[in-house]
Amino acid sequence: MFLDLVFAGLSALKEYIALHVLTCLIPAFLLAGAMVSFISKEVIIKYLGYSANKLKSFSLASFASFFIAACSCTVIPVASGIYYQGAGIGPAFIFLWVAPAANILAIIYTGSILGARMVSSRIIAAIFMAFVVGVVMSIIFRKEETKRTQTLTDTKASIISKRDFILLILILMSLLAPNYIIQKGPYLYKVIVWLLASLVVFAYAFKAKPFDEIKKWLKESWWFVKIIFPLLLLGVFIVGVIGKLLPQDIIQKWLGGSGILASFLATLMGQIMYFATMTEAPFVDTLMKLGMGKGPALALLLTGPGMSLPNMLAIAKVFSVKKAGVYIFLVMILGTLVGWFFGNFIF
Numbered sequence: 001m002f003l004d005l006v007f008a009g010l011s012a013l014k015e016y017i018a019l020h021v022l023t024c025l026i027p028a029f030l031l032a033g034a035m036v037s038f039i040s041k042e043v044i045i046k047y048l049g050y051s052a053n054k055l056k057s058f059s060l061a062s063f064a065s066f067f068i069a070a071c072s073c074t075v076i077p078v079a080s081g082i083y084y085q086g087a088g089i090g091p092a093f094i095f096l097w098v099a100p101a102a103n104i105l106a107i108i109y110t111g112s113i114l115g116a117r118m119v120s121s122r123i124i125a126a127i128f129m130a131f132v133v134g135v136v137m138s139i140i141f142r143k144e145e146t147k148r149t150q151t152l153t154d155t156k157a158s159i160i161s162k163r164d165f166i167l168l169i170l171i172l173m174s175l176l177a178p179n180y181i182i183q184k185g186p187y188l189y190k191v192i193v194w195l196l197a198s199l200v201v202f203a204y205a206f207k208a209k210p211f212d213e214i215k216k217w218l219k220e221s222w223w224f225v226k227i228i229f230p231l232l233l234l235g236v237f238i239v240g241v242i243g244k245l246l247p248q249d250i251i252q253k254w255l256g257g258s259g260i261l262a263s264f265l266a267t268l269m270g271q272i273m274y275f276a277t278m279t280e281a282p283f284v285d286t287l288m289k290l291g292m293g294k295g296p297a298l299a300l301l302l303t304g305p306g307m308s309l310p311n312m313l314a315i316a317k318v319f320s321v322k323k324a325g326v327y328i329f330l331v332m333i334l335g336t337l338v339g340w341f342f343g344n345f346i347f
Helices: 003-037 043-048 056-063 075-084 089-102 106-116 115-141 142-148 162-181 186-209 213-243 248-254 262-272 281-288 294-304 309-319 323-346
Strands: none
Touching: 003 162, 003 186, 003 213, 043 056, 043 115, 056 089, 056 115, 075 089, 075 106, 075 213, 075 248, 075 309, 089 106, 089 115, 089 162, 089 294, 089 323, 106 115, 106 281, 106 294, 115 142, 115 323, 162 186, 186 213, 213 309, 248 262, 262 309, 262 323, 281 294, 294 323, 309 323
8 A cells, every 4th residue: 555655646746747848847947047146136026016006916817827838836936936026915926826727728728628618707807816815915014015015116227138038038938838838648749849948048049148147147047946846746746746645526526516515625635636737627517517517617726726735835934834824724724705795606
């Protein structure tokens, strides 16, 4: 039994490394390092900092997150890169939530499988949860945020130079292209797209920037790798073990209907398990055919890609245990209430 659990964890780890490190995590770490190295800290603070208008900064963070096709692990370097450049805790955690929970790629795919009502509910619920998370995190950690950021409303600095903006876009494309261009077929096709995109990134970087700046960018990217990557691997291994221990008949029995308990269990399962972006829709579709209620299905659609055990461990390391604890608890409560509400009053 013990060896079976170990093999289950190693199998999950093998699949994760094989399918996600090259095409997801490497470009995400490079993007995070580029944000820290090339984006003006003063302008980030102005538009996304703690002292910025909350409605505007939260809306900007939510809107931008829709276009980042990232899983719960891939988004951490991106969100932490913005945070360490001066963004407030609210916008940073909105990025953490919306990008994996409701990015445009996952939304389109969800609609094709589960229909318009489910996908519109997913969008509305994700935005609602994002704003609540942003507000609560900003209030709870307001003293810390006041010390960490400052008001720079009169700054006239450019947010980023033209050449750095082009480089940032190229890195972003190397993250998005494998998932947007190759949605079916062998994983090798995604690797080829990623490789070609990465060659373009580094060809442009060495042409447009001095070596010292490239070195600084790679050094910042490596910092994120050292902090986040080991915890992601540990979390994926644990999830594989949990998946082996959790019988399917329990899932089918306890996730039916629209009760508060079913939504809570779906939320809890989504928070622990790891879903690569877009894999949550067919998984939920299968469970719904086995009798899963639509409310719990929505809760799982949100928390499945939006959070995972590896995600929790990495957030605690990057942002602090206290911030991670508040965020995890908030998502648990909100996911449960959203699943219950939509299951009883919308569906």
